[in-house]
Amino acid sequence: MSTFLQSLLIALRALRVNKMRALLTMLGIIIGIAAVIIMVAIGSGASKMISDQISSIGSNLLLVLPGSLTSGGMRSGTGGAQSLTYDDAKAIRTECPSVAEVAPTVRGSAQVVYGNQNWSTVVLGVTPEIIAVRDWTLVAGRNISQSDVDGASKNCLVGQTVADNLFGSADPIGKIIRIKKIPFTVVGLLGRKGQSPQGQDQDDVIYVPLRTAQRKLLGSQFPNAVGAIMIEARSADTLKKAEEEVVALLNQRHRVGPGREVDYSIRNLSELLAVSEQSTRVMSLLLGAVASISLVVGGIGIMNIMLVSVTERTREIGIRIAIGAKERDIMLQFLTEAVLLTTCGGIIGMLLGVGGAQLVASIVGWPTLISVQTIAIAFAFSAGVGVFFGFYPARKAASLNPIEALRYE
Amino acid sequence: MAEVVRLEEVAKVYTMGEEKVEALRGVSFSVAPGEFVSIMGASGSGKSTCMNILGCLDVPTSGAYLLDGVNVGELSGNQLAEVRNKKLGFVFQGFNLLARTTARENVELPLVYAQVPAGRRRALAQEALARVGLAGREGHFPNQLSGGQQQRVAIARALVNQPSIILADEPTGNLDSTTTVEIMGIFQELNRQGITIVMVTHEPEVAAFTGRQIVFRDGLIVSDTRSDRATRPGSGEGEGS
Numbered sequence: 001m002s003t004f005l006q007s008l009l010i011a012l013r014a015l016r017v018n019k020m021r022a023l024l025t026m027l028g029i030i031i032g033i034a035a036v037i038i039m040v041a042i043g044s045g046a047s048k049m050i051s052d053q054i055s056s057i058g059s060n061l062l063l064v065l066p067g068s069l070t071s072g073g074m075r076s077g078t079g080g081a082q083s084l085t086y087d088d089a090k091a092i093r094t095e096c097p098s099v100a101e102v103a104p105t106v107r108g109s110a111q112v113v114y115g116n117q118n119w120s121t122v123v124l125g126v127t128p129e130i131i132a133v134r135d136w137t138l139v140a141g142r143n144i145s146q147s148d149v150d151g152a153s154k155n156c157l158v159g160q161t162v163a164d165n166l167f168g169s170a171d172p173i174g175k176i177i178r179i180k181k182i183p184f185t186v187v188g189l190l191g192r193k194g195q196s197p198q199g200q201d202q203d204d205v206i207y208v209p210l211r212t213a214q215r216k217l218l219g220s221q222f223p224n225a226v227g228a229i230m231i232e233a234r235s236a237d238t239l240k241k242a243e244e245e246v247v248a249l250l251n252q253r254h255r256v257g258p259g260r261e262v263d264y265s266i267r268n269l270s271e272l273l274a275v276s277e278q279s280t281r282v283m284s285l286l287l288g289a290v291a292s293i294s295l296v297v298g299g300i301g302i303m304n305i306m307l308v309s310v311t312e313r314t315r316e317i318g319i320r321i322a323i324g325a326k327e328r329d330i331m332l333q334f335l336t337e338a339v340l341l342t343t344c345g346g347i348i349g350m351l352l353g354v355g356g357a358q359l360v361a362s363i364v365g366w367p368t369l370i371s372v373q374t375i376a377i378a379f380a381f382s383a384g385v386g387v388f389f390g391f392y393p394a395r396k397a398a399s400l401n402p403i404e405a406l407r408y409e
Numbered sequence: 410m411a412e413v414v415r416l417e418e419v420a421k422v423y424t425m426g427e428e429k430v431e432a433l434r435g436v437s438f439s440v441a442p443g444e445f446v447s448i449m450g451a452s453g454s455g456k457s458t459c460m461n462i463l464g465c466l467d468v469p470t471s472g473a474y475l476l477d478g479v480n481v482g483e484l485s486g487n488q489l490a491e492v493r494n495k496k497l498g499f500v501f502q503g504f505n506l507l508a509r510t511t512a513r514e515n516v517e518l519p520l521v522y523a524q525v526p527a528g529r530r531r532a533l534a535q536e537a538l539a540r541v542g543l544a545g546r547e548g549h550f551p552n553q554l555s556g557g558q559q560q561r562v563a564i565a566r567a568l569v570n571q572p573s574i575i576l577a578d579e580p581t582g583n584l585d586s587t588t589t590v591e592i593m594g595i596f597q598e599l600n601r602q603g604i605t606i607v608m609v610t611h612e613p614e615v616a617a618f619t620g621r622q623i624v625f626r627d628g629l630i631v632s633d634t635r636s637d638r639a640t641r642p643g644s645g646e647g648e649g650s
Binding site for chain 2: 326327402
């Protein structure tokens with residue numbers, strides 16, 4: 001330990017003698033570490049944003065959509081058929097034990113008017129369960145109730161974007177708005193959710209009772225049809241089981257069998273989004289890899305300077321060997337110097353990287369995330385670069401022939 | 410007491426490309442404790458090679474070198490380093506002090522590699538500097554000292570580990586005649602205190618300060634003479650070993 005302390009003192013002294021050179025040498029490592037930290041911060045920031053968006057959709061979700069419709073040889077896309085009904089949703093709720101909540105919806109768009117303001121937005125016919133399934137919060141007012149749905153009342157919930165555009169800063173609760181010229185009372189204000197993973201504004205929405213939407217707003221030839229059924233499983237573990245139960249039930253209800261195609265499709269949203277999360281993780285890894293190239297370049301700079309240093313100090317090495325330094329002592333001395341250079345550079349780079357990441361976050365507006373883990377790895381990496389690139393020069397120093405080294409001018 | 414140094418038919422052959430150079434061609438001599446020996450010869454006579462072998466910086470091609478009864482040829486690299494550290498003290502022509510390092514720290518250097526604790530290191534270095542008349546100059550850097558003073562620091566560094574033998578390679582080669590006499594006086598004084606010294610020189614006047622002169626020519630010893638007009642036999646024998 002005392003030998004190590006001794007080499008640390010020698011190394012400090014050697015660096016102090018060549019301050020400018022030490023700083024320039026460190027620069028490579030400083031830039032490398034700072035780049036790695038910033039890149040990883042951006043990457044993990046993006047990945048956190050996506051996972052936040054995933055949880056903003058709601059967790060453990062299955063989405064059942066109507067099947068395609070064939071008429072006269074033309075097939076519509078998924079959802080074209082009106083094959084799912086409110087009754088399907090109710091049946092799923094009561095008959096599938098792994099399902100926690102079911103929220104059937106119908107979707108349409110409409111022009112909404114309040115006073116002299118108007119706004120085109122998405123109108124969704126929903127049941128009260130939508131709040132739980134989509135993990136919404138209500139910041140004011142109340143949820144629509146089952147009696148609103150059953151009685152097809154003209155009450156509605158508005159999202160933040162809609163509220164901002166129609167009411168400005170005024171309190172929306174109790175206001176009367178016209179959706180497709182039909183007056184509705186705003187009974188609740190939804191909390192802010194932000195963008196969906198697909199980039200849609202999730203707050204640009206109005207929720208009306210399902211029956212109201214079916215019969216009065218988005219009237220179709222099948223008044224009981226729903227556009228989608230969202231299903232929340234009891235837990236992530238039962239998601240698969242819930243899917244199987246739903247499939248079995250719907251097959252039975254829709255009499256799927258020989259001569260009758262499956263007229264609905266079922267999607268596992270969590271799985272879908274896990275894929276996009278995976279892709280950002282790959283991207284952040286890639287960014288880190290690119291940044292670590294600069295770290296390698298910095299390491300080569302260290303090796304270069306250490307080789308110069310060994311040559312310059314050939315005579316000193318000769319003296320040290322002559323008065324009894326072992327190979328190990330010389331080796332340790334130069335290795336310590338290299339590691340000291342890289343770890344000092346690493347610490348400075350770390351500070352710059354953390355600062356830089358915050359700058360990126362505040363100026364460009366990208367979300368960045370710095371974890372203790374990132375910093376620990378960056379630090380270990382900088383020390384590792386010192387050992388790796390300092391090894392060869394240190395070996396060279398330790399294996400000098402003392403007679404020639406002492407004669408070196 | 411047995412001899413400090415014993416060379417038996419030591420030969421050293423260097424291969425330079427195709428050519429083989431016989432630097433030493435079978436040299437035998439021994440040095441008893443308390444002796445002050447000068448090795449003389451023209452350049453290329455083999456005296457420097459002999460010094461390198463004595464200093465364990467080089468190993469003989471054939472023959473044996475016994476230092477304090479130990480056959481140095483059988484030691485590993487680390488053991489040789491230890492021998493250099495504990496049993497030998499070097500004084501060079503060019504002083505070879507570490508720049509930007511104080512006199513005291515230069516003297517402490519062998520103790521650092523001997524893993525002596527810092528406090529004791531400082532005390533020993535102080536004592537060695539005092540012995541060569543440099544008390545009070547401990548904090549000076551080499552570039553603040555004259556040539557003679559630098560060589561004294563080097564001598565203190567050679568002394569500090571209480572070696573069996575001090576090896577001096579042209580120690581006065583870079584010094585003027587007044588300083589040469591001064592430095593030789595220090596060597597004589599140390600020798601009087603019982604320290605064994607082997608010194609390489611090509612100047613007969615410098616060799617005259619020693620009690621025994623070995624002359625090399627073409628890799629062989631041509632003469633080995635003792636004279637009484639130089640140093641008297643040591644009085645404080647054993648102090649240096």
